[in-house]
Amino acid sequence: MKCGNEILPERIESIRYSQCSGDGSGIKCESESVSGAVSQRACVYCGARVVLNPITDAFHIVHGPIGCASYTWDIRGSLSSGDEGYRNSYSTDLRETDVIFGGEKKLTAAIDEVMARHSPRVIFIYATCIVGVIGDDIDAICRNAEEKYQIRVIPVKSPGFSGTKKTGYKMACNAIMNLITPSILPEKTADVNILGDFNLAGEMWIIKNYLRKIGISVAANITGDARVDDLKNAPAAKLNLVQCAGSMTYLAKQMEETFAIPFIKISFFGVTDTSDSLLRIAYATGDKNVIERAKAFIEEEKNRVIPLLDKYRKNLVGKKAAIYVGGGFKAISLIRQFNEFGMKTVMVGTQTGSKEDYELIQHLVDEDAVILDDANPAELEAFMTEMGADILVGGVKERPLAYKLGIAFCDHNHERKHPLSGYEGTLNFASEINLSMNSPVWEIISQGGMKYV
């Protein structure tokens, strides 16, 4: 496919392909999807929910029809070291009469029913698409409930149509600010906050463990394995570490303004990024002791991990990777990791990458690599086939697509099976893509799936 008819004219600007849009004007992104596209994107509510959901001792009530709640029930793989309440699904399950007469009474009753059974400290109320249209005043309901029960009841107005998943991240960040802003700013401690890790497969624990080893303690995890009390310690921290920049830069900036906490962007994917990040964190503390410990720790881990990685390397070298993930920052980390393995990234796409992300991506990949924003399956298929990708890294909707094409797959999204961050995560990642690419099944189907036709 060479700029062929499989690309909608409206989509051309969202794809950088050396033969298509060589005008250097950059890629079109951060915009709405085209009507009629088979987009892989999710909605505002989804963005808000994935960020807030890992707050394990909060209650999350979805105010809307049942579907929005069903689809977000315990699917994210954010692990908890304590409470499991967040893994239940609470919804007002709006019915026809509610749509006609409004859902306010039902929401109030739902809060009452939660309070009758449990004693949460915080309830988040998500308002999905139709709530705004039917005109429920959820702010007022939340205010009343706060008064009545003396707990925090925080509205998250996240109708799906009001933007992209990124808008939802913002809503979530606002809700977090709403929750953690104290009336008087506390004394600063030497602690740091970790922003933008959701403890998928226990990744937050890995990062916290590293920090502990180099002598840094964490005030609040935002939001992987978070508890309300810990979150409230966040304003006292002296530094914010931002891991998933796509979702959390906004919060980091707000915290900088309001609590005077500076932030640095970090990434714990891959040996290089992990080592860089640890060093930068150490330097940011300005503590000599911490810097020494970080250096030693990095040395030690590198010595341990690189020989192990080299074992995989020989299987991976020269292979071609395709990436389709949610945020730009993750894509960048993945490209670096593939470089470490001696692999070439031939296609990179994100759902919500920003201009800066795409610029950086262009620098990291070869001239002829395909870069695309908000891709649809037809585009993914065409480019992966054309570029001869050996493995796709993506999320749940991309998995069967890759397999049907005979391309190996690794889930770097909610359904990741092992932690992929830090040094051990890099090992897991290498092992996983190695397994996927070298499964004996490929041997059987290498002649093509059909034997007799």
Added chain:
Amino acid sequence: MLNLTPKEVSKRSALRINPLRTCQPVGAMYAALGVHGCLPHSHGSQGCCSYHRTFLTRHFKDPAIASSSSFTEGASVFGGGANLKTAVRNIFDIYDPEIIAVHTTCLSETIGDDLTGYIQDAKITEGKYVVHTNTPSYVGSHITGYANMISGFIKYLSESTGDKNGKLAVFPGFVNPGDMREMKRIMTLMGIPFTMLPDSSGVMDSPMTGTYEMFPRGGTTVAEIIDLGNCQSALALGEMTSEAPAETLEKKCKVPYQTLPLPIGVESTDAFIMALNHFCKEEVPYALEEERGQLLDIMLDSSQYSHEKTAAIFGDPDTVLGITQFVLEMGMIPKYVVTGTPGSTFDKRVTELFEKYQVEGCVVKSASDLFELHQWIKNDPVDVMIGGTYGKAVARAEDIPLVRAGFPIIDRYVHSYLPIVGYKGAMRLIELILTAIMDRQDRDCADEDFEIVM
């Protein structure tokens, strides 16, 4: 885990906890995927479409393709007419399906979009089709949406020319491709010409070929749907799912129909085969007779392990009804029988079964949820749970084996390829149930009771 459920059952009027159903569009999407060359289209915001596709992909482990009108603020105020128009044009330009099946979402329903009008105004390429159905999720469940989409196809497409085609129209109910294959196998064995709508076999269980087909081989063709109007008669399998589309076909094209339960277990499969036999009037082939005999043999051989065992059965109404019938045939006690889908027919039919088999102390409830089921189990446990994946949290909390059957099953493989309908499906189901119960016995029994021969 998930042990937040208090034992005391208190009244809830507003709060739904751990739902046993989802929304209409996902059903509509699944139905549309069972039509050949069809692209399901979600008229609403993008998120719904994305969730529905993910949900289906998780269950079938196959790509679920659908497009969205991608509503923005503007559409939510001024209506989605322009979005749909652009969508239809784009879809035919790029994906080139034979037919687009539009379903609505809560949002487009609430703002009152007039789909019939929009579609009349849309530019539709010669020889291509656009159909629609209304699927507000604040009514019914995914089952309702599935039925509505099938009716939508019929309303737009089916025609009666006056020349009967000698075929039987079959509405298979909300079942897996593996079930549809089994129904087709039985009908083919009996030499019956039929059209099944929808037919997701060959779409949602399509083979690995090394190329990705956006529109795989399977699915009911548009020509077949048009010709449905000329069918001799129709069979609606699953009263709560298939009767509505059968009624639509009868109203529009005067095709008479018969409603039967999903052919799960002995009696319901017998009824299915009798109905088929009535249609073709030839002798039932020995092969089916043999399968039936084998099933009975198995039920008898194993009865000491199933007899009087209690079960909690949860999921979609027709599937749950079918499984309930079968476990009763096995001598088990379906202590709790629940569905999340609203509708009193369910309660009525299940109660009839309780009465017919004279079991006592059994409870049935529609429009229920897993939280409620969990509370009942906490107060009085069962030997086995039968239903979809979401039951696993309860199963773990209460240490009860879970047999996976129905929808959605998002934590296991293969299930959607194999049937639970027909005699063969019943054999599979009984194997699953017995294995769960007997594995448990092996695990839990004292050393001196541990048996090699069972």
